[in-house]
Amino acid sequence: MTAELVRGQNHPLPHTRLEIRVSAGAPVIAGATLTDDNGRVPGPEWVVHPGSPALPGIEVSRQAAADHRLAVDLGALPEAAHRVTVLLALPEGAGGPGRFGAVAAPFAAVTALDGTEVAGYTITGLDTESAVVALELYRRQGAWKMRAVGQGYAGGLVAMLADQGLDRAAELAATIHGAVARGMTRSVAAPPPRTAEGDCARHGASLTASAAPGDTAPPAGPPAGPTPTAGPAPTAGAPAEPVADGPISYAHPRRATAPPAPRDGAAAAPPAPPGHPAPQGPPGRPVAGDATGWSMDERLYNQVWGMFEDLARAIAAYRSAVDFAESRMDQELDRVLSDPRSRIGTAGDAARAAARAKCDELTDRAREALDRDLAQLIAESEVVEPALPVAYADWDNPVWHGYRVPGETPMALRLGDLHLPEQPGLRIPMLMRLPLERGLWVDSGRSGSEAAMATDDGELRRLAVDTAVLHAARLLAVHPPGQYAVHAVDPAGAAAASFAPLVDCGVLAAPPASGAQGVSSVLAHLTRRVELVRMAVGSGATDALPPDLDTADQLLIVNDFPHGFDDRAVTQLRYLADEGPAVGVHLLLIADREDASAFGPVLDPLWRSLLRLTPVPDDHLADPWVGHAWTYEPPRLPAGSGVLGKVLSQVVGARPHRWR
Incomplete structure (x- = not known):
């Protein structure tokens, strides 16, 4: 049974190979420090952070994100390390909230490698703090335990690292924020505003290498391409709203059909190289290459990336809406059962039936919105897949029968396909950058x-x-x-x-x-x-x-x-x-x-x-x-x-x- 900890409470750890999962209401930096038997961090090399994401026995993400998975192997830690302190901080200069009091309370959980949760802790009571010590994993009499800490620092990373005895804490904090800023320039931009033309409220997604291979690990691919802008990570906790009726828009919200503006001092790029005409077609219909880029290969790469992002956001919105509907039903049923007068009889039955009917209605509306998005993506996939060059094409694509050895290296190559259980037939090419x-x-x-x-x-x-x-x-x-x-x-x-x-x-x-x-x-x-x-x-x-x-x-x-x-x-x-x-x-x-x-x-x-x-x-x-x-x-x-x-x-x- 999962233990829900409060601040200061500890709990034994049954395994030495663990995963720490962090969920926050905004993108946060996740890191950890190793401390000696005196409770001090001897030097920067004892800190694992986005700029230096791996130490023996622990690995963190290279970027700020709303959700993190930290891989921990306590048996692989250096002998001199007696404590692992898990740190969370808000990025600087990213247009974010700047303080934990302005976002939903972060949640941290320690799980076994099979996903079984050992203990969880919701970090409450934060206000002006921009950095917080979430958890501690420590050795006691030959066994490992965890403690819920929740100590916040209004002075941010600098104050938190200095409090752990680290010299030159300001230099290391600047290094961490710099690494995060560089990572955010390569991350997914915030989702565009919802429109009345039929775009569903979705949540962005990006694949990174934040988890240890062999467990639930991130891939690199279409996943790993750069996007033109950076922004805060969207959260997955808000319920989806019904989509306005109307025709489906096949235009990707950030895919322009025109080539990018010419660089300073450079001539404008042609719409497409010879043999690859610019995307054309009637309005409202998907076309291959419907994305920005200096060549058709680059446009197709960015379009595949956009399809992956769209699918991730659509499924996130659907799952969030279903969770919201079920949570609302549970709350209404709890209210019914808490009143002895309505537990039995026709009034109780009617209240329970009404709660379930409302849940079904919300779920159906969410599925309708998802089906609209899936129809758009399926139609787009049907025109994009046949147009892919050999580097991105599946082995059954006819383009291989006209194969000629290329004269230059492409942007990426295909390693396989990705799909989600809500629509197994919709496969997104998994592209790895070269x-x-x-x-x-x-x-x-x-x-x-x-x-x-x-x-x-x-x-x-x-x-x-x-x-x-x-x-x-x-x-x-x-x-x-x-x-x-x-x-x-x-x-x-x-x-x-x-x-x-x-x-x-x-x-x-x-x-x-x-x-x-x-x-x-x-x-x-x-x-x-x-x-x-x-x-x-x-x-x-x-x-x-x-x-x-x-x-x-x-x-x-x-x-x-x-x-x-x-x-x-x-x-x-x-x-x-x-x-x-x-x-x-x-x-x-x-x-x-x-x-x-x-x-x-x-x-x-x-x-x-x-x-x-x-x-x-x-x-x-x-x-x-x-x-x-x-x-x-x-x-x-x-x-x-x-x-x-x-x-x-x-x-x-x-x-x-x-x-x-």
């Missing part, structure tokens, strides 16, 4: 979704490798010839059939490495490349790189990790995951996290640094704004299709002579 800034992890384990639990272990591992091969093939196909070299590590040689498309076409730089020696050789080669390039870039001496050094980006596919990896190989892999993306070395890991449990918490930073994908549908991706659990659908080739072989053959054929 160049890659983090590695990918295809989870071959059975923990997670019902689809994974119902799949045989061997079949699930095969699907995981097949999925990874499709991701690698698309990455090669959307880049100019010779920009990527691909390496594969298959210690036991168990994935020969799945790797066959890459081997047969000659995509791989060498056959998949097997055995401990093969693993060691590949990792040593790529580690050396990362070290050399980092040193050359850091010293500004890139012309001094060895002439035999391959300057193309490198993709390393690792199957069945950690089998065949010793401690040295694990260390090298972690190094590649952390330092590789910045110098063009990228990791595509196929692994079951449970298989790596023998290494203990040493691999936790590795999992957190990678974007977790699955070979079967799974609802492990979440957005921090409204908390939707998005179902991820992995890419699939059409049955009997030979498109993969044709595409890879063209990729190899277009490579420079030295690659063949």
Whole structure:
């Protein structure tokens, strides 16, 4: 049973691996400090915040948001850390409320990894404070407990950090606010005002990496594109209102059909590049490319992002309205039952029937509004999906049959689809911005979704490798010839059939490495490349790189990790995951996290640094704004299709002579 704490109350923690969920009425900064046995924060390196979002055992979001999920592993904390203090603060200079007294009381809950709530605390009594210590997790006689604190600070982050004994608190507070300000320029703008033409009141959503992979984690994608403006995060607590009757407007509230204004000193951009006519069509009809951008690819990318945002807001409004209707019914039923005169008899029955009827009426009106929004998005999806370029298109899109190796890198590539349970048939492409800034992890384990639990272990591992091969093939196909070299590590040689498309076409730089020696050789080669390039870039001496050094980006596919990896190989892999993306070395890991449990918490930073994908549908991706659990659908080739072989053959054929 969940414990509802009051200020000062403590509660035992049954697990060391936890999640702290924060819900506020406005975007807040979430962070944490680690304190020693004297109750002091020794230095800035003991503070985890949006500018430095991860420390051993704890990870927070990189941006301000109305909802946060903090990943905590108490067993992985440094030995010297005796207390974890969870901090909340309002951003500065964002046009926000500026004080907690002007927003709904924040709520913090500690949950197990399966979502079971251990204890919750509503932080009340705040007024002029702009920062607050929400919770403490502390060690007592070898066991961990939590305490509801609720200590506010009118002096904001500076006063709160100084109160914990941190030197140069003002410098760190400025760093935190600066990181948040930079993040807000990339976040979703506030929803536009409701109009009488039929736009439903919705709530914005943005996907970030705020939760640990393996739990409910955020993806990157269409999700991760920049938007032109920033604004405070909308809240998900207000009930939806009925939508005015009238024709459906297919115009995205922030999608302009005209190209952006020319930059200073630059000529105006043409409406669209050759072969991509500007969007045209009768008013009120969806068209592909109905968004701002300097090219059709950019317009389509922004349109996919807008569709994702619209769906998130529409579903948030619907769920909020249903919750409001049910809450109202519960309140009315409580009033009926609290009066002994109306508990029984015809008066009580009539009151209960009236409460339920009102609930049904509000729910039906909310569903009507949602259906209008869904009809708009479905119609838009039906015209956008066929118009997508190869980088964004599904494998069954006819555009692949006319594939030609591109001459430049696109904005993003598709990793799969996202959908919500209210409308499973409406799939939003999941696009990841390029160049890659983090590695990918295809989870071959059975923990997670019902689809994974119902799949045989061997079949699930095969699907995981097949999925990874499709991701690698698309990455090669959307880049100019010779920009990527691909390496594969298959210690036991168990994935020969799945790797066959890459081997047969000659995509791989060498056959998949097997055995401990093969693993060691590949990792040593790529580690050396990362070290050399980092040193050359850091010293500004890139012309001094060895002439035999391959300057193309490198993709390393690792199957069945950690089998065949010793401690040295694990260390090298972690190094590649952390330092590789910045110098063009990228990791595509196929692994079951449970298989790596023998290494203990040493691999936790590795999992957190990678974007977790699955070979079967799974609802492990979440957005921090409204908390939707998005179902991820992995890419699939059409049955009997030979498109993969044709595409890879063209990729190899277009490579420079030295690659063949």
